[in-house]
Amino acid sequence: MIELLPQAAALIFTFEGIGVLLFGTILGIILGALPGIGSTVAVAMVLPFTLTMSQAPAILLLLAIYAGSVYGGSVSAILINTPGTPQSAATCLDGYPMAKRGEAGLALGWSTVASTIGGLTSAVVLLLAAPQLAALALNFGPIETFALILLGLTCIVSVSEGSLLKGLVAGSIGLFLGCVGGDPITGEARFTFGQFQLISGFNLLAVVIGVFALSEVLLRAAAKDDADHGLVSFSGIVLPPLSAWRGRVKGLVKSVAIGNGIGILPGTGAATAAFIAYAEAQRSSPNRKNFGKGEPDGLIASESANNAVTGGALVPTLALGIPGDAITAVMLATLTLHGVTPGIRLMADNPVLIAAIFSGFFVINLLLLPMGMLVAKGAAPLLRLREGYMLVLIVLLCAVGVYFVRGNPFDLMVMGVAGVLGFILRRQGMPMPPLVIGMVLGPTLEISLRQGLIITDGSFMAFFTGHPIALVLVICAGVMVCLPLIRAVRARLGLVHLHKG
Amino acid sequence: MSVLRERRVTSLALLLIAAALLSQTFGQSYSGLGAFSPMFFPQIVLGFWLFVATLDLGAELRQRHSMTRPRIVRVILIALACVTFLLLMTRIGFFLAAVPFSVFALLVLGLRTPVPIVLVGVGVPAALVALFNHLLKLPLPSSPWAWWF
Numbered sequence: 161m162i163e164l165l166p167q168a169a170a171l172i173f174t175f176e177g178i179g180v181l182l183f184g185t186i187l188g189i190i191l192g193a194l195p196g197i198g199s200t201v202a203v204a205m206v207l208p209f210t211l212t213m214s215q216a217p218a219i220l221l222l223l224a225i226y227a228g229s230v231y232g233g234s235v236s237a238i239l240i241n242t243p244g245t246p247q248s249a250a251t252c253l254d255g256y257p258m259a260k261r262g263e264a265g266l267a268l269g270w271s272t273v274a275s276t277i278g279g280l281t282s283a284v285v286l287l288l289a290a291p292q293l294a295a296l297a298l299n300f301g302p303i304e305t306f307a308l309i310l311l312g313l314t315c316i317v318s319v320s321e322g323s324l325l326k327g328l329v330a331g332s333i334g335l336f337l338g339c340v341g342g343d344p345i346t347g348e349a350r351f352t353f354g355q356f357q358l359i360s361g362f363n364l365l366a367v368v369i370g371v372f373a374l375s376e377v378l379l380r381a382a383a384k385d386d387a388d389h390g391l392v393s394f395s396g397i398v399l400p401p402l403s404a405w406r407g408r409v410k411g412l413v414k415s416v417a418i419g420n421g422i423g424i425l426p427g428t429g430a431a432t433a434a435f436i437a438y439a440e441a442q443r444s445s446p447n448r449k450n451f452g453k454g455e456p457d458g459l460i461a462s463e464s465a466n467n468a469v470t471g472g473a474l475v476p477t478l479a480l481g482i483p484g485d486a487i488t489a490v491m492l493a494t495l496t497l498h499g500v501t502p503g504i505r506l507m508a509d510n511p512v513l514i515a516a517i518f519s520g521f522f523v524i525n526l527l528l529l530p531m532g533m534l535v536a537k538g539a540a541p542l543l544r545l546r547e548g549y550m551l552v553l554i555v556l557l558c559a560v561g562v563y564f565v566r567g568n569p570f571d572l573m574v575m576g577v578a579g580v581l582g583f584i585l586r587r588q589g590m591p592m593p594p595l596v597i598g599m600v601l602g603p604t605l606e607i608s609l610r611q612g613l614i615i616t617d618g619s620f621m622a623f624f625t626g627h628p629i630a631l632v633l634v635i636c637a638g639v640m641v642c643l644p645l646i647r648a649v650r651a652r653l654g655l656v657h658l659h660k661g
Numbered sequence: 662m663s664v665l666r667e668r669r670v671t672s673l674a675l676l677l678i679a680a681a682l683l684s685q686t687f688g689q690s691y692s693g694l695g696a697f698s699p700m701f702f703p704q705i706v707l708g709f710w711l712f713v714a715t716l717d718l719g720a721e722l723r724q725r726h727s728m729t730r731p732r733i734v735r736v737i738l739i740a741l742a743c744v745t746f747l748l749l750m751t752r753i754g755f756f757l758a759a760v761p762f763s764v765f766a767l768l769v770l771g772l773r774t775p776v777p778i779v780l781v782g783v784g785v786p787a788a789l790v791a792l793f794n795h796l797l798k799l800p801l802p803s804s805p806w807a808w809w810f
Contacts, residue, residue, distance in 0.1 A: 325716055333710065336706050339706060374743065378739060381736050381739045381769075382733070549772070549777070549781050552767055552781065552785070559746065576744045576747045587667070588672070602706075613695070614696055
């Protein structure tokens with residue numbers, strides 16, 4: 161990978177490359193700071209506009225928006241006590257109290273430096289871990305691929321916050337939507353109901369934008385409270401002096417390690433990492449009594465951990481094609497739409513592109529510090545914007561984005577219907593990431609399963625007897641499914657004991 | 662309809678959709694082809710969907726807690742406005758479809774100050790048309806009456 165860096169640098173350090181990194185980071189910070197948009201909607205909104213760009217700049221732009229938006233969430237968390245992204249929820253706990261006592265600039269300074277350090281370490285982890293994982297996966301045939309995708313599908317269990325059953329229903333709907341259109345082996349049309357536009361299946365982008373962005377607009381329209389935020393006084397980011405770091409570095413290192421470790425695990429996500437790191441810092445910090453009252457240690461923990469997740473979460477996404485959370489599920493769809501198939505052959509088939517992605521991700525995280533300082537002050541007044549204006553803007557941008565993909569009115573209708581269905585399903589408490597994961601992984605699961613069955617003369621048991629890697633992966637998948645179930649049963653038993661007590 | 666009943670109806674609808682789709686996969690000419698059949702994988706998926714949807718309906722029927730009722734009229738109006746805008750966008754042009762949609766949506770969303778409504782309702786679609794049609798040369802659908810919007 162190191163030997164490819166000069167070629168990767170030639171891809172990144174062009175006028176277009178530097179432009180997209182700067183623009184993407186700035187836009188990501190602004191979109192992340194706006195409450196209600198969040199990283200997933202931000203990437204989904206910008207995705208269609210990248211389809212006319214070449215591969216490397218397009219992917220780098222979306223990565224910059226991803227990393228920028230995770231940091232941007234801290235701006236609104238600190239200034240208006242409303243996390244712009246779920247990952248920044250823990251940042252409110254100490255960030256807003258600091259801002260209320262007139263230290264908003266310093267609070268953003270701590271969060272900017274911690275985010276940058278977290279992001280940079282995660283870029284290194286991505287660079288080191290992803291190629292190793294991918295090299296292992298190169299020996300995979302259809303049977304191992306089937307087992308791997310099955311393992312990937314188990315992350316539906318972990319991203320189904322609240323209700324596993326509803327997550328599984330959403331995942332099945334996604335798998336079914338992936339079946340619509342021509343059969344990949346015989347070419348026979350399936351579930352098209354006479355609509356010739358459906359022969360090529362549903363447009364993935366229209367569905368993703370519909371279920372994430374448009375349904376979010378409807379959910380916010382349905383909410384009883386109209387967000388109208390007050391802003392604390394803020395005149396720019398103040399970086400903490402070096403002497404203020406004394407006694408805090410150990411906590412930073414620990415939080416960064418937690419973020420990276422959790423990021424690599426499929427299905428845990430940045431919000432979990434931020435809260436675990438915050439809880440650990442609260443347990444071990446010498447200033448633990450000040451937590452919740454504006455303690456920089458709390459801010460460092462949550463912000464370094466949530467940004468450290470970004471690179472870690474991309475490791476299984478790029479190397480194995482297994483998305484770790486909602487945002488990496490959208491990133492997976494992004495790569496697919498750009499003609500890059502994440503997973504087993506990605507590193508072997510596109511080494512220079514991958515080196516460019518890794519190096520670009522490092523540069524993006526380096527840019528977080530200067531761009532954060534530059535943009536946060538400018539973005540602060542935007543937080544006063546009434547929600548209604550933002551919702552209308554989201555609808556207009558989504559429509560423009562989906563139209564640009566193929567100029568097909570049918571895709572616009574798919575987006576509209578997906579938005580309404582997404583709203584109904586989310587009202588039902590159904591998480592949307594499983595639907596997208598099912599739709600993205602479904603076609604590969606189907607092809608590998610059917611190819612495997614053809615190879616083994618229809619014997620499903622033969623999948624595991626002569627294929628130890630497949631067996632291990634299926635056992636891992638079983639463990640991934642069973643662990644949350646056991647936890648749920650134990651929690652329920654604990655609750656029963658509590659009631660009896 | 663109460664929120665609890667709304668959830669049960671949705672669960673039932675999902676179950677019925679799965680059952681209806683699954684019934685479509687049987688009795689076709691390629692039945693019995695095993696892994697070669699185009700319906701082999703959809704049958705597995707739809708069978709699983711039917712199974713988990715049944716469990717989900719059971720869970721909903723046992724559910725007792727209630728949720729906050731949404732502003733249903735507002736949602737219906739916004740959803741209809743969105744779908745109408747998406748339908749009209751390719752017929753009468755982006756600008757002519759986006760302006761009434763934006764103004765209507767802003768009013769439905771509770772905004773009442775006329776100047777910002779007009780500025781956003783007309784300004785944002787106009788800015789998008791100027792950006793994409795004239796600056797980036799990525800034309801949005803234009804109206805049948807004037808090429809510049």
